[in-house]
Amino acid sequence: MATSSGGGSGSGGGGTYSYRNGATHSHKSSSKLDTHTHKPLSLNSSSNSSSKNHVKSKSLGPSSTTQRRNSTTSKDHHPSVPGRVRVAVRLRPRNAEESVADADFADCVELQPELKRLKLRKNNWDADTYAFDEVLTEFASQKRVYEVVARPVVESVLDGYNGTIMAYGQTGTGKTYTLGRLGEEDTAARGIMVRSMEDILADVSLETDSVSVSYLQVNRFSTSI
Numbered sequence: 740m741a742t743s744s745g746g747g748s749g750s751g752g753g754g755t756y757s758y759r760n761g762a763t764h765s766h767k768s769s770s771k772l773d774t775h776t777h778k779p780l781s782l783n784s785s786s787n788s789s790s791k792n793h794v795k796s797k798s799l800g801p802s803s804t805t806q807r808r809n810s811t812t813s814k815d816h817h818p819s820v821p822g823r824v825r826v827a828v829r830l831r832p833r834n835a836e837e838s839v840a841d842a843d844f845a846d847c848v849e850l851q852p853e854l855k856r857l858k859l860r861k862n863n864w865d866a867d868t869y870a871f872d873e874v875l876t877e878f879a880s881q882k883r884v885y886e887v888v889a890r891p892v893v894e895s896v897l898d899g900y901n902g903t904i905m906a907y908g909q910t911g912t913g914k915t916y917t918l919g920r921l922g923e924e925d926t927a928a929r930g931i932m933v934r935s936m937e938d939i940l941a942d943v944s945l946e947t948d949s950v951s952v953s954y955l956q957v958n959r960f961s962t963s964i
């Protein structure tokens with residue numbers, strides 16, 4: 740949803756898409772994009788080892804749900820239509836500069852996490868409301884963001900589906916923080932990429948599976964890998 744870049748007046752609303760089954764998604768926006776794609780992050784089993792009781796074929800389609808592993812978490816995390824794009828919005832805390840300037844974005848952005856809605860006030864009498872699959876406040880931990888946004892996609896990848904996690908938003912809204920933080924100083928700060936790799940590597944067999952990873956950053960007309 741292109742409207743998930745909530746966070747007016749320089750606040751940090753970053754949208755996060757997650758998607759599985761390998762379809763592409765595009766939207767028209769001049770925002771900078773960070774893309775963490777699971778398609779190149781492919782899992783290839785080099786043998787038909789029976790040591791794994793779940794399928795890792797990339798050719799599985801949505802109709803192959805009967806072949807999916809019996810994962811309660813997968814089901815729990817996919818209460819909605821399987822295969823559709825899910826969109827979350829995360830608001831970052833004010834930074835020091837904004838605090839000093841007493842930026843008033845709190846007055847124009849109102850998160851309603853229970854209702855999974857974000858309200859953008861245009862003025863005292865008018866507001867637009869946007870619905871999301873997840874609404875993550877400035878107090879949401881990296882762990883929580885991973886669990887609600889990325890873990891379902893990682894589990895789908897481990898079931899043999901393609902999946903994509905993409906963060907978008909204007910500069911400084913927290914895309915790199917959300918996706919790319921390594922957490923070297925503080926492991927609680929680990930971002931989606933590190934946590935995804937941890938879960939994937941914990942699940943695969945290093946003897947029989949191969950894992951490749953790529954991380955893309957799309958900035959208007961340029962892409963860096």
Ligand SMILES: Nc1ncnc2c1ncn2[C@@H]1O[C@H](COP(=O)(O)OP(=O)(O)OP(=O)(O)O)[C@@H](O)[C@H]1O
Pocket residue numbers: 751771830831832834877908909910911912913914915916917
């Ligand atoms: N949830 C958060 N909690 C605390 N600090 C955050 C959070 N999100 C972002 N920040 C901080 O905000 C600043 C900008 O974040 P970040 O670099 O991730 O933005 P970005 O969207 O990747 O920007 P750019 O598009 O310019 O690369 C950083 O200093 C980062 O540490």
